[in-house]
Amino acid sequence: MTAVTTTTADTFRPALHYAARNTWLNDPNGLIHHAGVYHLYYQNNPFGNVHGNLSWGHATSTDLLTWTEHPVAIACDDDEEIFSGSVVFDKLNTSGFGTGTTPPLVAIYTSAYRQGSAHPGIQAQSLAYSLDGGYTWIKYSGNPVVDRGSANFRDPKVFRYDGDGGSYWVMVAVEAQDFKVVFYKSHDLKSWELLSSFGPANATGGEWECPDLFPLPIDGDPDNLKWVLIVNLNPGGPNNGSAGQYFVGNFDGTKFTSASTVTEGLQDPARLAEYQWLDWGRDYYAAVSFSDAPDNRRLMIGWMNNWEYANKIPTSPWRSPMSLVREVSLRTIEGNLRMVQQVAGDLTSLREKGPSFSLEAVEISDGQHVLDGAAGSVQRIDLSFAPGNAEEFGIVVRGNGVEGTRIGIRPTEGSIIVDRRESGQTDFHGSFASIDTAPIQTRNGSYELTIFVDRCSVEVFGQEGQVTLTELIFPSSSSSGVSLYAVGGTAIANKLSVTQYA
Known part of the structure; x- marks a missing residue:
């Protein structure tokens, strides 16, 4: 919900969903709960209501239903557009960006380098940090921190892994046109080591984007966990256009192994309905989860649009809303593990x-x-x-x-x-x-x-x-x-x- 009055010219502005005041919005980015506040960053064109000039917009909420829009958080410039990514709370100051009393928030985002920059046409992973709780950001002078020389290496989701092999940061990103998820490891968020890759598998009818990886208890049992790998893709959804799929399996700190893969390699079109989809509708894309949500809840939000017609939907001056925030769980249904979703916000407060x-x-x-x-x-x-x-x-x-x-x-x-x-x-x-x-x-x-x-x-x-x-x-x-x-x-x-x- 946004604090913008609906007028005759703005008939479609949502009451229950977040939409920017008067600009373009797409993928959710940098989702984190910090100091009692949910931060929703997102792909944003600060200068218009069609895709372009990508920067990170910013909104906050305390209840997942009522959102306050803030100024652009991380802005594009002459060298780069700011593509999708994530935010972590570096409470141990492993990055060194913090002070003695103020650990930083660190954004890990894709630098989509423009022609004329030092890395023309390349997508690489970069850092920015915030010392005021996520409202202002400073780009790291040593960017990029991971560069594969690729034009389609993007959308880093970073989390803290604690396991038998130690404690460190893990980055999950994609080589979009290779239908491949790549995993990296770091101790300081600046230097990264390649761990492994996953894919192609299941739906490969379009570029792979916006991955996520997290553990979920099976049927609510905290002692019985499986890992869920999210892979969004465009096009190739079950009802055409943009969509998101998921895999259930194990992650040992180095490699993800799927227990739910239907087809290895490129997809079999005849088996599209057998794949595990986050949502079967046309307008739920780039869904990723919040870091550090209270009570270990796994909360997700998606972009409510489809790249087939995203720039054309008849809304003005804004374009595109977000979905409602959903809490996801993993349940055994007819002998198979399936993700189950419920709206997370307390609608009785509305x-x-x-x-x-x-x-x-x-x-x-x-x-x-x-x-x-x-x-x-x-x-x-x-x-x-x-x-x-x-x-x-x-x-x-x-x-x-x-x-x-x-x-x-x-x-x-x-x-x-x-x-x-x-x-x-x-x-x-x-x-x-x-x-x-x-x-x-x-x-x-x-x-x-x-x-x-x-x-x-x-x-x-x-x-x-x-x-x-x-x-x-x-x-x-x-x-x-x-x-x-x-x-x-x-x-x-x-x-x-x-x-x-x-």
């Missing part, structure tokens, strides 16, 4: 608008049925369906009888869909109007959905977060209706509740 709406045990007959009293443009919808004999059933949000976004279940196919062909403005790009699908099965005979609706998006969490779909939509301001529907038969809405937000 101001509710108007009365809530609920119903129970309602049969949905063939057709579309408007729910009087449920309309809204910013809301959370919790619902449970039991299948009947309908070919498809579900809910329509942000509707007005002509347009609307359809979120449906197709039991025979074992799929959930988001249909945004009639969601509002779709003609700004040829690939935007879409029906996007994800696999889903009943749990105890029902389908449980939680849907977050905002002024330009829907985020769908199925079966308590086992499957998610994130989609941008651009409906007219008058489209606020909510309807239930069935096709070719009946279904049962076991329960439905709608919470309205301002």
Whole structure:
């Protein structure tokens, strides 16, 4: 949520999601919780609302829902653009950037060197440091600190590793066009030693970007850990365009070994649906996690857009929001380890608008049925369906009888869909109007959905977060209706509740 008033000319500015005030935004960077504050840095064009002049924008929050925008943190210059990366709290001052009483925050970012610089056309890893808690930054005079002579070596995620082999910093980065994750080791954040690499594997339909690596307990057991490797890619997602995949396995401080690889080498297009996707929607990309989140929670946020049409979405003067922050966990589901996601912020802290709406045990007959009293443009919808004999059933949000976004279940196919062909403005790009699908099965005979609706998006969490779909939509301001529907038969809405937000 941003402290910017919505006007007629800014119909789509989100109420629940972060968006920059009047500029371009893409990948989240440098995510860290420090001194009680969540810091969200991000790829930002300080001079316009299309991709370019990449620098690190900056916003902060104490609750993961209400964000305050700050001046640009690390700015591009004549030599370099500031591509994606991460921030660590160097509490032992291993880098030497701190003082006797003030350990530094250290940003590790990709220098995308311009023509005319000392490294023309090269992407290499560089450092900046902050001694005031992350609000102002000084670039290290010895940059870059890792240079492979590559034009596509980027997106470093750094964390502190403590294991049998000692304690040191680990960098996870990518050789984007080789579909390869590379791992480095350092004791001071300045000198780095190559450890190993991973890939190609599973989805390789586009460049690999924005990796992350972290341990998660299995089914909540802190004594039983697996490591999760995140690899975003563009294009090549399960419903076209940008997306993120993950691998589950082990990391011994030197090498990551995947236990969930489906295909080695370049992907088999016929097996795309078998890969493990962070999100099946069109608009969840470059997702990475926060360092040092309280209580060892693993919190992630993604860029809510898709490179197929990112520069064309009809928002002004800003362009692109972030997703809601999600807490991720690792659960055993039908004998397999799967990542499960839930919204992390406490939405009860938000101001509710108007009365809530609920119903129970309602049969949905063939057709579309408007729910009087449920309309809204910013809301959370919790619902449970039991299948009947309908070919498809579900809910329509942000509707007005002509347009609307359809979120449906197709039991025979074992799929959930988001249909945004009639969601509002779709003609700004040829690939935007879409029906996007994800696999889903009943749990105890029902389908449980939680849907977050905002002024330009829907985020769908199925079966308590086992499957998610994130989609941008651009409906007219008058489209606020909510309807239930069935096709070719009946279904049962076991329960439905709608919470309205301002």
